[in-house]
Amino acid sequence: MARPARTTIQQPDGRHVYLYGDHTPAPAGYQAPSIQPGAYQRRWNPLRREWVLVAAARQGRTFLPDRSQCPVCGSTPGHSTEIPAARFDAAVFENRFPGMLATGDRPREPGVRIEPSSGVCEVVVYTDEHEGSFGTLAPQRLDLLVEVWTDRYRALASREDVQYVFIFENRGEAVGVTLHHPHGQIYAYPFIPPVPDIELRAGSRGCLQCRLLADELADGRRVLIGERGLVAYVPGYARWPYEVHLVVRAHLGALPDLPAAGRRALGSAMQRVARAYDSLFGVPMPYMMALHQRPTDGRDHPQAHLHAEFYPIMRDQGKLKYLAGSESGAGVFINDTLAEESAARLRQRM
Ligand SMILES: [Zn+2]
Ligand SMILES: [Zn+2]
Ligand SMILES: [Zn+2]
Structure with missing residues (x-):
């Protein structure tokens, strides 16, 4: 697929919407929703040496709306949504309930290191069809989605204030999803977040992903998968039951480095993983998907190696894995499955 057509629309509150592929304009009388004021800042935790994003305006978020009230379906004459189009192939918009927002505020609080919030939070709407999931996207929509991710990576990477473009999906109410329509998110952070940072440091003497x-x-x-330039496996050291890492076999750092055919292959392999999850326990698997790519802070990061990590949070039929005392308070995961057995079970579903 060549670079997809992109139409940029700026809403009255300044937020951008990007419509990818084809779309039909919003009905007459469309009224864009607008962002609410709030306290946005980032605060430094000196003990853990990590940033905490404060976004004290998110409580009014839409919570599991009916289909008729879905905020990311196409707009209809009686219902204006986030998307200023009646129908569309794929859409990205700046989140109205962001975790980061450049407000220009310079908050102060004695004894706390606070920086003004900056960065970008985008919502990626995979399709205008309300039902379904990443796992059920039609092939053309899936191909388009991977091109949308690639385009967003390029666009956000070019911003001065963005050091890391994090593409991810939270799937299922158990992971805190407040909206069923198939969608994912992008957080463009003004710093390199701890998880990819640790991985990159581990590879400072040559690419560890390649070795693993x-x-x-x-x-x-x-x-689980070893074809079309991709390898998916349950890492021997998985934290989550049925955790899967899907790694591009060639040492490439980010989506734009892959040829278009490689990106298509990546999308379909990701979908195979999602489908295997859904068939594992016969229910839609709640999971988190994280795409790790090269940071965009202007440095080289030669060891960066593009891969997706899937963390399904169900450990058995009807049983969720919680981040409890050991995981949250000590940073030690307890996995009650053997990676070798999990892989064998998942392989049967692929
Ligand atoms: Zn919808
Ligand atoms: Zn590598
Ligand atoms: Zn990773």
Whole structure:
């Protein structure tokens, strides 16, 4: 797929909407929703040496609306949504309930290191069809979605205030999703977040992803997919039951580095993983998907290696894995499955 057509619309409150592929304009009388004022800042935790994003305006978020009130379906004459179009292939818009927002405020609080909020939070609407999920997207929509991710990575990477473009999906109410329409998100952070940062540091003497990939392929027991330039496996050290890492076999740092065919292959492999999850326990699997790519802080990061990580949070039929005392208070995960057995079970579903 060549670069998809993109139409940019700026809402009256300044937020951008990007319509990808084809669309039909919003009905007459469309009224854009607008962002509410709030306290946006980032605060430094000196003990953990990490940033906490404060977004004290998110409580009014739409919570599991009816289909007729869905805020990301196409707009109809009686219902103006976030999307200024009656129908569309895929859409991205700046979140009205963002975790980060450049407000120009310079908040102060004694004893706390506070920086003004900056960065961008976008919502990626995979399709204008309300029902379904990433796993059920039609092939053309899936291909378009990966091109949308690629375009957003490029666009956000070019911003001075963005050091890391994080594409992710939270799927299922159990992961805090407040909206069923198939969608994901992008957080463009003004710093490199701790998880990718730790991974990049671990690879400072040569790419660790490449080495782990070779080890998994040599062993084979935990490998789920090994074709079309991609390898998916349950890492031997998985934190989550049924955790899957999907790694591009070539040492490439980000989506734009992949040829278009490679991006298509990545999308369909990701979808195979999502489908395997849904068939594992016969219910839609709640999961988090994280795409790790090269930081966009202007430095080289030669060890960056594009991959997706899936964290399904169900450990058995009807049983959720919670981040409890050991995980949250000590940073030690307890996984009550063996990666080798999880891989065997998932392989049967692929
Ligand atoms: Zn919808
Ligand atoms: Zn590598
Ligand atoms: Zn990673």
